Amino acid sequence: MKHIMVAHDLSDKAKIALQRGVQLARQHQARLSVLYVLEDHLPKVVLEKQMLVADALINQQLLECQAEDAQVLIKMGRPAQTIVVAQKAHSVDFLVMGDHHQDSPEFFSGTTLERVLQRSAVPVLLAIETDMTAYQRALVPLDFSLCACHALHHVYKLLPHSSTIHALHVLEMAEVHGVDNDSEISWQTSLFDQLVMDERAKLPLAGPQISHELRQGELHNCLAQVIAEQKPQILAIGKHGRGVLADALLGSLAQHFLGQPPCDVLVVK
Numbered sequence: 239m240k241h242i243m244v245a246h247d248l249s250d251k252a253k254i255a256l257q258r259g260v261q262l263a264r265q266h267q268a269r270l271s272v273l274y275v276l277e278d279h280l281p282k283v284v285l286e287k288q289m290l291v292a293d294a295l296i297n298q299q300l301l302e303c304q305a306e307d308a309q310v311l312i313k314m315g316r317p318a319q320t321i322v323v324a325q326k327a328h329s330v331d332f333l334v335m336g337d338h339h340q341d342s343p344e345f346f347s348g349t350t351l352e353r354v355l356q357r358s359a360v361p362v363l364l365a366i367e368t369d370m371t372a373y374q375r376a377l378v379p380l381d382f383s384l385c386a387c388h389a390l391h392h393v394y395k396l397l398p399h400s401s402t403i404h405a406l407h408v409l410e411m412a413e414v415h416g417v418d419n420d421s422e423i424s425w426q427t428s429l430f431d432q433l434v435m436d437e438r439a440k441l442p443l444a445g446p447q448i449s450h451e452l453r454q455g456e457l458h459n460c461l462a463q464v465i466a467e468q469k470p471q472i473l474a475i476g477k478h479g480r481g482v483l484a485d486a487l488l489g490s491l492a493q494h495f496l497g498q499p500p501c502d503v504l505v506v507k
Contacts, residue, residue: 239270241309243330245321245354246296248274251336252269253299256504258365259334260303261426265372265398268332272296273324278314280427285314318353324459325360334363337499351496355477355505361392364496364503368469372398373502376469379432379461380405380450384475387437390448393474396504397446404468405434405450427452458494465500474504 243261246252256272263270274292276285289312291335300308311328313320325333335351355362376397378390393403407430409423434450465473475492495503 239266239268241330242332243271244334246272246274254334254469255334255365257370260305273311275317275320276314301314303328322357334365337366342362361506363492366499367502373471375470376403376472377468378405378451378474380407389474389476392506394441394445401446403446403448406454406464408457409454470501472502476506
């Protein structure tokens, strides 16, 4: 991770994203940029005033975080499109955003966050946690898809070596007890064990400790149970590259967790 960008909208929730961006930039010795996008349809006098307000506010927050060396970028355009273009123009490899839907999951659809996630080629972190210490507990819902494995790899590299990552695979089967059902669970467990072993072998030796488990049941319920038990500080999920917030395991749950995040959420393509 060489260049982290924080997309700022001058809200209190964006300040949380900025603080997390500062923490991660220090941890990884990465460059930090803060981007604010002005809607270009506003009158010129309003744009000029808003630009001054944004520059002053962001620089004050950076001063409070002792991150005065961060680059402040103020651009005009449509927010989501401008953020994605800025990623490429400034060689950004990690984006941090705040919660943009006012505590109501119904407002997630159509937000700048959703539009950026549909277009971003780099990992996007939704930061909501106010505790700015380095992450120590992560949860990765892991199936056999490439995007889910990418999520595991990214969060492994993101977290400090002292942290733990819990990988969960949910086996959705009819709850019919018998030899065939038990055999299927045993077979799926061995496949999942092998998947985790194979993916771990691709990662650097020094890094977080990875645990894993397979649970049988309804997907949403199993994930909710494990989140309650593990109390992760970050949830890492994968998405397909076609701009749809879904992958083979999560489906609509990706959108659910972004609409109602239980912790910080990392979305990886």
